Amino acid sequence: xxxxxxxxxxxxxxxxxxxxxxxxxxxxxxxxxxxxxxxxxxxxxxxxxxxxxxxxxxxxxxxxxxxxxxxxxxxxxxxxxxxxxxxxxxxxxxxxxxxxxxxxxxxxxxxxxxxxxxxxxxxxxxxxxxxxxxxxxxxxxxxxxxxxxxxxxxxxxxxxxxxxxxxxxxxxxxxxxxxxxxxxxxxxxxxxxxxxxxxxxxxxxxxxxxxxxxxxxxxxxxxxxxxxxxxxxxxxxxxxxxxxxxxxxxxxxxx
Amino acid sequence: xxxxxxxxxxxxxxxxxxxxxxxxxxxxxxxxxxxxxxxxxxxxxxxxxxxxxxxxxxxxxxxxxxxxxxxxxxxxxxxxxxxxxxxxxxxxxxxxxxxxxxxxxxxxxxxxxxxxxxxxxxxxxxxxxxxxxxxxxxxxxxxxxxxxxxxxxxxxxxxxxxxxxxxxxxxxxxxxxxxxxxxxxxxxxxxxxxxxxxxxxxxxxxxxxxxxxxxxxxxxxxxxxxxxxxxxxxxxxxxxxxxxxxxxxxxxxxxxxxxxxxxxxxxxxxxxxxxxxxxxxxxxxx
Numbered sequence: 001x002x003x004x005x006x007x008x009x010x011x012x013x014x015x016x017x018x019x020x021x022x023x024x025x026x027x028x029x030x031x032x033x034x035x036x037x038x039x040x041x042x043x044x045x046x047x048x049x050x051x052x053x054x055x056x057x058x059x060x061x062x063x064x065x066x067x068x069x070x071x072x073x074x075x076x077x078x079x080x081x082x083x084x085x086x087x088x089x090x091x092x093x094x095x096x097x098x099x100x101x102x103x104x105x106x107x108x109x110x111x112x113x114x115x116x117x118x119x120x121x122x123x124x125x126x127x128x129x130x131x132x133x134x135x136x137x138x139x140x141x142x143x144x145x146x147x148x149x150x151x152x153x154x155x156x157x158x159x160x161x162x163x164x165x166x167x168x169x170x171x172x173x174x175x176x177x178x179x180x181x182x183x184x185x186x187x188x189x190x191x192x193x194x195x196x197x198x199x200x201x202x203x204x205x206x207x208x209x210x211x212x213x214x215x216x217x218x219x220x221x222x223x224x225x226x227x228x229x230x231x232x233x234x235x236x237x238x239x240x241x242x243x244x245x246x247x248x249x250x251x252x253x254x255x
Numbered sequence: 256x257x258x259x260x261x262x263x264x265x266x267x268x269x270x271x272x273x274x275x276x277x278x279x280x281x282x283x284x285x286x287x288x289x290x291x292x293x294x295x296x297x298x299x300x301x302x303x304x305x306x307x308x309x310x311x312x313x314x315x316x317x318x319x320x321x322x323x324x325x326x327x328x329x330x331x332x333x334x335x336x337x338x339x340x341x342x343x344x345x346x347x348x349x350x351x352x353x354x355x356x357x358x359x360x361x362x363x364x365x366x367x368x369x370x371x372x373x374x375x376x377x378x379x380x381x382x383x384x385x386x387x388x389x390x391x392x393x394x395x396x397x398x399x400x401x402x403x404x405x406x407x408x409x410x411x412x413x414x415x416x417x418x419x420x421x422x423x424x425x426x427x428x429x430x431x432x433x434x435x436x437x438x439x440x441x442x443x444x445x446x447x448x449x450x451x452x453x454x455x456x457x458x459x460x461x462x463x464x465x466x467x468x469x470x471x472x473x474x475x476x477x478x479x480x481x482x483x484x485x486x487x488x489x490x491x492x493x494x495x496x497x498x499x500x501x502x503x504x505x506x507x508x509x510x511x512x513x514x515x516x517x518x519x520x521x522x523x524x525x526x527x528x529x530x531x532x533x534x535x536x537x538x539x540x541x
Binding site: 002003005036040041043044045079205206207208209210211212213215216217218219220222245246247248249250 | 265266267268269270271272273274275276277288294295296297299300301302303304305306310312314317318319320323330436438439440441443445447503504506507509
């Protein structure tokens with residue numbers, strides 16, 4: 001598809017560096033799907049949906065900075081919804097998020113709650129100022145927050161919050177956050193990998209499974225169309241957690 | 256090569272793993288993403304736009320350079336079929352440097368990318384450059400050398416003949432057609448690079464004509480590429496004179512496409528009690 005023109009209707013400041021941008025119409029995505037966001041004059045980047053008509057964005061580079069310069073009434077180009085999205089299953093689910101990775105999980109939680117699923121959420125942030133969607137998650141059910149500096153909730157990484165949960169209790173576990181955090185969580189959920197759905201990030205360009213820049217080693221999974229949600233047992237023994245590729249296709253190893 | 260269906264350059268060719276996956280999906284040969292002398296990140300996005308009848312792209316020749324690609328070729332070769340390296344440079348010396356730096360089963364010279372400054376069609380639209388570069392690479396390697404041609408010229412046969420004089424083992428036709436798309440809301444060209452190349456069903460009739468013209472004047476094989484998405488398209492290209500065909504844009508439907516095209520070609524030949532050599536160039540008899 002050509003990028004469609006989406007008008008920004010409302011902008012909500014979530015944290016000092018994170019904003020939610022609401023479009024004037026729903027794009028009818030499934031939770032876990034993404035869009036290719038064209039901020040005219042800069043670049044096109046993949047972004048998860050945090051609402052049917054919205055995305056929650058952290059200011060990290062040129063394109064997100066250009067987006068932050070836009071106001072209500074301005075517009076962006078959008079291709080999507082793209083990718084597979086999460087598969088909702090079972091009666092009790094656990095959402096595990098890190099930082100702005102909480103965004104697609106909050107959308108998933110909203111949808112799950114509407115269908116009567118029991119939801120527990122574990123989210124880790126760097127500090128109290130970074131906490132995102134606290135109310136939204138709390139309204140869904142049980143919420144455990146961790147912060148690296150202990151300024152809110154449990155002190156420590158998201159994984160430190162796992163100790164107060166019994167993984168047997170959950171039919172599905174949904175995971176999204178920085179790669180190092182996701183790897184940590186998966187390693188601590190040994191034996192449960194087949195019920196963890198992880199939303200992962202790779203360098204995406206075409207968003208239609210053609211250019212090959214997002215392919216995972218060693219099986220060539222095209223993250224842009226066969227992902228971005230991939231079951232953790234399928235991530236074991238892949239490049240995930242070890243390296244990813246940059247825009248030229250060269251590998252960048254985890255420091 | 257018993258199976259005439261190949262993966263075209265630039266499609267799922269960035270990593271060895273994705274090439275190997277294509278190799279195991281029923282193709283006869285895979286071609287890598289184009290590799291150059293230095294790493295390139297490519298253009299800003301959007302790099303791909305869907306338009307009427309196909310796709311418009313300007314990736315900007317992103318590649319990690321030939322120095323960082325041999326391990327990918329080695330992985331791709333585990334697929335058990337020939338791996339052809341698509342290469343580019345700004346002059347004969349650079350082409351030779353890249354070719355000598357890679358161990359592959361063949362080379363496809365990208366003298367046809369329509370949107371790269373100093374590379375591709377900018378040099379490949381002149382017969383004299385095509386001949387010189389082909390000859391230089393041919394002299395420096397022991398494996399087959401194919402030349403991928405641009406259709407953005409008055410007469411593609413001139414380029415084909417130049418490649419043949421330079422010693423090419425085959426020509427590949429066609430690369431994408433110069434094109435652009437403009438965002439109506441902002442008035443801005445959509446592609447980050449403003450201009451790009453059109454691929455997909457819209458360019459198939461152009462490709463068929465180019466293959467027909469080239470096969471009429473060349474002694475070396477012509478490999479047809481451009482908009483093939485069904486077995487009928489593949490047969491049409493072979494009837495025009497193609498020795499083999501490459502599939503690109505249509506792969507957005509998934510890897511299963513290879514099987515359906517190869518299967519369709521086989522049952523067509525079976526139904527007609529004909530062989531590939533017998534139908535090759537059949538359209539030129541009329």
